Amino acid sequence: MSAGTKTLLLQFVSFAILFLLARVGLMYFTDLSGIWLPLVSAGIATVFAPQFKVFKTDEGDKICVSWIFLKGAKVLN
Template structure:
């Protein structure tokens, strides 16, 4: 699997980890219906999920991660 594909899958997994529980909480705990709980879960997930970026460097292909809860940009091994 290429590193570009891995970065995409990491982004997807990181987003879904925050989206699904937030959506379930909005619908079941707060009793929201329709489009609103999905939009709330979307906005919260966009801000809280880590961002992964594939970059071609002189040393080779690398994946970097930036996250609200981690200071700076980290390389994913």
């Protein structure tokens, strides 16, 4: 599996988990309904999901993660 594919999967899984958590939390704690519940959940997940990127170096492809709760970027491999 290439680094680009891993990055895409990590990005999707982190967004999906945060989207589901936000949707369930908003469903229980607010009166949002209809189209507003998934729209607000998607906005929350977009803001709080970490961003994964691939950088090509001399040693090979490196996957880095940037998140609002981390200072700077962290290299995963």
